[in-house]
Amino acid sequence: MRKPLIAGNWKMNKTPYQAGLLIQEIKNLDLDSEVEALVCVPSIDIPSVREAMEGSCLRLGAENFFHEAEGAYTGEISGPMLKDYEVEYIIIGHSERRTIFKEDDDFIQKKVKAALDQGFKPILCVGESLEEREGGLAQKKVSDQLASDFQGLHEDDFEKIVIAYEPIWAIGTGKTASSEDAEEMCAFIRKEITASFGEKAGQSVRIQYGGSVKPGNVKEIMSQENIDGALVGGASLEAESFARLVNYKKN
Numbered sequence: 001m002r003k004p005l006i007a008g009n010w011k012m013n014k015t016p017y018q019a020g021l022l023i024q025e026i027k028n029l030d031l032d033s034e035v036e037a038l039v040c041v042p043s044i045d046i047p048s049v050r051e052a053m054e055g056s057c058l059r060l061g062a063e064n065f066f067h068e069a070e071g072a073y074t075g076e077i078s079g080p081m082l083k084d085y086e087v088e089y090i091i092i093g094h095s096e097r098r099t100i101f102k103e104d105d106d107f108i109q110k111k112v113k114a115a116l117d118q119g120f121k122p123i124l125c126v127g128e129s130l131e132e133r134e135g136g137l138a139q140k141k142v143s144d145q146l147a148s149d150f151q152g153l154h155e156d157d158f159e160k161i162v163i164a165y166e167p168i169w170a171i172g173t174g175k176t177a178s179s180e181d182a183e184e185m186c187a188f189i190r191k192e193i194t195a196s197f198g199e200k201a202g203q204s205v206r207i208q209y210g211g212s213v214k215p216g217n218v219k220e221i222m223s224q225e226n227i228d229g230a231l232v233g234g235a236s237l238e239a240e241s242f243a244r245l246v247n248y249k250k251n
């Protein structure tokens, strides 16, 4: 049974002080305990968020990390640093990192492998551009990303791995993929994982949809057979909106 996972991706928003306040506000709201509620926050917010979430059912994630454990990598954050704050999940290969910071699939593969080796749950983001979708290349793009980014992994790794299907054209634009299109791609992803890593991997991997998910469309998205969660940017930055996403069954 795959537990639904609603994850906020705060991106480069909230100072450490604001982050602590937001978590306090979320803690004052009832969250469905059958849904995993995760906040992935900027590295500098991690200490204040960890402190503020004490005693709640919220889970903590990072938005990025570097695959080496330590060394001369100015400006980077390592797994052991995140471990000190009991970070559980790490977003890897978000389209903003792929496009703005030029992270390629070789680099992303190293991060996925290192995250697993260090005991984290990676959330690997994949997805096509508008040009690729219109050119009929969406599945090929996603298939190529999965093949590269998951190179060298084992069937059991997929109990920890989350895949976020995020069509680039739907991120932060207000445009959402139709639930049918999202389901079609998520079913395709599950089929690809099954073909490459076996039935157990395909059944256990959790697949999220991301791209302009809001309280008003989350229930419809979550009703799809192969969608186990949502990765949410803008609508996760306000307590009530985040709680409504987590409580999607009541919408």
Ligand code: PEP
Pocket (backbone or CB within 6 Å): 009, 011, 166, 170, 171, 172, 173, 174, 210, 211, 212, 213, 231, 232, 233, 234, 235
């Ligand atoms: C994201 O940041 O991964 C995302 C999907 O953003 P938004 O929900 O704002 O489109």
